Amino acid sequence: MSHAAANTDNWAEVKAAAEAVLPEHIVAFIEQNAKNAHSESQLIAILHLVQSHFGYLGQEQMHAVAQLAQIPYAKVTGVATFYHYFRLQPRGKHIINVCMGTACYVKGADKLSQRLMDELGIHFGETTKDMMFSLESTRCLGTCGLAPVIMVDDQVYGPVTPAEASIILEKYLKKGKLPKASEAKA
Amino acid sequence: MTNTVTEFYKALTAKVDETLKAQGDYGKIVIQIGSATCENAAGAVDVMDEFSKHIQSSGREDIVIHRTGCTGRCSKEPIVGVHVPGKMPVKYERVNRDVVHKIFTSHIQKGLPLAEQILDGSIDPDQQLEFLFCEGRRCGVDAPVSYREIFERKLKEAGVGEDKVRITAASCFGACQGQCGSRAHVLVRPLRTLYSVSSEADVDLLVQKQVLKHEEVPSLKVTDKPIYQEFFDLYGDVSFFNRQSRVAMRNSGILDPESLDEYVKFGGFKALATSLGKNDPEWVINEVLKAKLRGRGGGGFLTGKKWQMASQQPEKTRYLICNGDEGDPGAFMDRGMLESDPYSIVEGMMIGAYAIQACKGFYYIRAEYPLAIKRIQNAIEKCRAAGILGDNVMGSGWSFDLEIRLGAGAFVCGEETALIRSIEGERGQPKVRPPYPVVRGLWGKPTAINNVETFANIPAIINYGGDWFASIGTEASGGTKVFALAGKVKHTGLVEVPLGTPLKKVVFDIGGGVQDDLPLKAIQTGGPAGGFIPAKWADMEVDFDPLAKAGSIMGSGGMIVLSDEDCMVDISKFYLSFTQEESCGKCTPCREGTTRMLEILEKITSGKGELSDLDRLERLARLCQQTSLCGLGRAAPNPILSSLKHFREEYIEHIVEKRCKAKKCVALIHYEINAEACIGCTVCARNCPVECISGSRKEPHVINQERCIKCGQCFEVCRFDAVERV
Numbered sequence: 001m002s003h004a005a006a007n008t009d010n011w012a013e014v015k016a017a018a019e020a021v022l023p024e025h026i027v028a029f030i031e032q033n034a035k036n037a038h039s040e041s042q043l044i045a046i047l048h049l050v051q052s053h054f055g056y057l058g059q060e061q062m063h064a065v066a067q068l069a070q071i072p073y074a075k076v077t078g079v080a081t082f083y084h085y086f087r088l089q090p091r092g093k094h095i096i097n098v099c100m101g102t103a104c105y106v107k108g109a110d111k112l113s114q115r116l117m118d119e120l121g122i123h124f125g126e127t128t129k130d131m132m133f134s135l136e137s138t139r140c141l142g143t144c145g146l147a148p149v150i151m152v153d154d155q156v157y158g159p160v161t162p163a164e165a166s167i168i169l170e171k172y173l174k175k176g177k178l179p180k181a182s183e184a185k186a
Numbered sequence: 187m188t189n190t191v192t193e194f195y196k197a198l199t200a201k202v203d204e205t206l207k208a209q210g211d212y213g214k215i216v217i218q219i220g221s222a223t224c225e226n227a228a229g230a231v232d233v234m235d236e237f238s239k240h241i242q243s244s245g246r247e248d249i250v251i252h253r254t255g256c257t258g259r260c261s262k263e264p265i266v267g268v269h270v271p272g273k274m275p276v277k278y279e280r281v282n283r284d285v286v287h288k289i290f291t292s293h294i295q296k297g298l299p300l301a302e303q304i305l306d307g308s309i310d311p312d313q314q315l316e317f318l319f320c321e322g323r324r325c326g327v328d329a330p331v332s333y334r335e336i337f338e339r340k341l342k343e344a345g346v347g348e349d350k351v352r353i354t355a356a357s358c359f360g361a362c363q364g365q366c367g368s369r370a371h372v373l374v375r376p377l378r379t380l381y382s383v384s385s386e387a388d389v390d391l392l393v394q395k396q397v398l399k400h401e402e403v404p405s406l407k408v409t410d411k412p413i414y415q416e417f418f419d420l421y422g423d424v425s426f427f428n429r430q431s432r433v434a435m436r437n438s439g440i441l442d443p444e445s446l447d448e449y450v451k452f453g454g455f456k457a458l459a460t461s462l463g464k465n466d467p468e469w470v471i472n473e474v475l476k477a478k479l480r481g482r483g484g485g486g487f488l489t490g491k492k493w494q495m496a497s498q499q500p501e502k503t504r505y506l507i508c509n510g511d512e513g514d515p516g517a518f519m520d521r522g523m524l525e526s527d528p529y530s531i532v533e534g535m536m537i538g539a540y541a542i543q544a545c546k547g548f549y550y551i552r553a554e555y556p557l558a559i560k561r562i563q564n565a566i567e568k569c570r571a572a573g574i575l576g577d578n579v580m581g582s583g584w585s586f587d588l589e590i591r592l593g594a595g596a597f598v599c600g601e602e603t604a605l606i607r608s609i610e611g612e613r614g615q616p617k618v619r620p621p622y623p624v625v626r627g628l629w630g631k632p633t634a635i636n637n638v639e640t641f642a643n644i645p646a647i648i649n650y651g652g653d654w655f656a657s658i659g660t661e662a663s664g665g666t667k668v669f670a671l672a673g674k675v676k677h678t679g680l681v682e683v684p685l686g687t688p689l690k691k692v693v694f695d696i697g698g699g700v701q702d703d704l705p706l707k708a709i710q711t712g713g714p715a716g717g718f719i720p721a722k723w724a725d726m727e728v729d730f731d732p733l734a735k736a737g738s739i740m741g742s743g744g745m746i747v748l749s750d751e752d753c754m755v756d757i758s759k760f761y762l763s764f765t766q767e768e769s770c771g772k773c774t775p776c777r778e779g780t781t782r783m784l785e786i787l788e789k790i791t792s793g794k795g796e797l798s799d800l801d802r803l804e805r806l807a808r809l810c811q812q813t814s815l816c817g818l819g820r821a822a823p824n825p826i827l828s829s830l831k832h833f834r835e836e837y838i839e840h841i842v843e844k845r846c847k848a849k850k851c852v853a854l855i856h857y858e859i860n861a862e863a864c865i866g867c868t869v870c871a872r873n874c875p876v877e878c879i880s881g882s883r884k885e886p887h888v889i890n891q892e893r894c895i896k897c898g899q900c901f902e903v904c905r906f907d908a909v910e911r912v
Contacts, residue, residue, distance in 0.1 A: 038610070041611035043611035044592065071611075079613055082596065082613040082770075083594030083596050085554070085593075086595075103515075106746065106748070106752060111898065139764070140517070141223075141554070144260065144516055146224065162902070
């Protein structure tokens, strides 16, 4: 059903509200798509864009996507919750991904994750209170030769021992503090 | 129409020649650096940066850096190759900034290779020649004695020592065309010359002329360039590589994955030009049928057959999909190929699309593979710009375009009907088959779905012929298979071997054996959908049917080596927890079955198992296997069923004796301090997170078992091996 045909008088309002939530390039992408056949098939691509912009899929953003792409909100959330890659909660500044692939598991990824959980005081899928780290497990990063592997943001580390994991965390904590120091100077 | 395609291809190669000539890199020293995700993780970016700085500051203009894909030698990355014209190519392992400096000052400036850093210690820099004898399954088999041994003897008689000439037994070069059996092929490095010998006199000629006088022997020379030659020229000295046969991965680690020019230079798009030039899609299908190429994604369905079925559909809007949703933990061959040789996959897909007359193709790639996505995108754009993709492909009048769709982390989307749902923008839940996608697939239209590796093989089949491809593999299936060798093995990485190669050969000859020389316990193939092959069956040939008979599957090609330190119950639990989590929840047997089976395994590994659990487990596993909707559920019980079949005694040990021999199941082990070995250094006590270790300085310590949480910290920190895991 196209919004033009449906005689909803507040469409302009709804559209403007939705456009205010999403950045321009995503709005443009959705509009561009609407012209193509099977435009609804781009829902996953749209959600990828939203997540890479906001870091997660918030209710507000998903609602805006539903309105602009004219896809039922239920379907948008249905897709968002089905795929592991999509996150519905905001995450920490640094994302720690512990690889749980077979090769890493065989080489001690379980101990490594235990150490990380102990150090950070959180479980998989959680974020530290200071919003510094989120801990996640991932399915095989495809760097099995370096097992066991962790990935912090886009940087892959391996092979990592539990002791080395602590050192890596330290490094990011220090890095996190640096900008603050420079701010103080400024 | 034939003419326009041929002319287009001629013009394309001519243009590429010109461009490459204009670059003027010929005859220069080449520094080759890998650049796949794993190489970059290991520090290849820093290495490249450091080399550029060195070249710049040295002011030399006869050195070029060549970025390549990944050869698949994961545990030794980053790998750097230094090719000085006329000299043996040298590969270095685990290169970092310091090593770069050493390589540059010693090897490049002074011409002295850095012996201690050479990959696998493969070559002695003093050796001037290397003779690789093909010892493939067909080469020289009818010869009375191995030509390699004759050569060895004659060299000795001529007084040429091993320090000058190196002799290597290698795998098939792919040179055998019709004269299999009676002749053997010999590749001479670094001369890049290929000989074919069929008698002792021939071997003698090689020694007399090539070795002693440094003269070529034209009468024995093979002029056709076999498919693997480029690879062996560069990597033939390393035992990890020279036992492999690279068809699907023929360009990995050789050419720049982002350069269309290089791909064309190495024969790229010749196969597409041939296919289009024939103006007969059926010819392509027939070649692929002749090749006996079976789908490399796991199912093992004949690719030619699938294409034939798709091409016979009355509906003319047809689609082709490349399945790059490689979700198996421990498998990374698709990523390797997408990142290292994206143009081959594009070409293979286009040939497939032409065969079934598809109008559009889709890449479905995991979002977790950003570099693969980037490289395929780059390949698509460059092909479009060159007129290879889009309207009127290569001037043939046929139009076709490609698009990338991203996955979003759902393992089940590797299943074809789920994958189609995902491309349609839906939740990736499978559908009942039939109708199969070749009849009614994407948006209800006939759709053929093939794996990345399947497509990588297609250009080789068209270029070298279906019969040639069939001759590499076994009776039932042609060609090679790429495996991701990992786990407790010395050399991990991507391994491509002819189908029919014994498993043992893969693990020991190529993989270098089990880590720490422990006994091999089992080989797991096929990821979470596969099963265990016990060590006693290691002679088994890798092929679809023998693996299935043993209770495992070929799958997409994960191969995990397990040693005595691995607990089968624990590994089965690991795989099941994976499938349980990835079950999409649509059908009951899979959703509930995997959950209950996991519960039983958890019960057993925590020491609360009963013998009746084994029957229950087996019954549930069979039920799940027989009644699940899609391949994920049907294959989920495979690890359990095969471990119950081959390692039942381990389950019984866990249940009856409450003992885990491999000492993996935390609930069944505890830590003790050996009073004789303990010197009372207090390191364990200081590291214990729950402070349950007591004892005074210089006195043996004791662990309070009631408070111990079995974290293993003390075991790791003790420098005197006094803490024992029992």
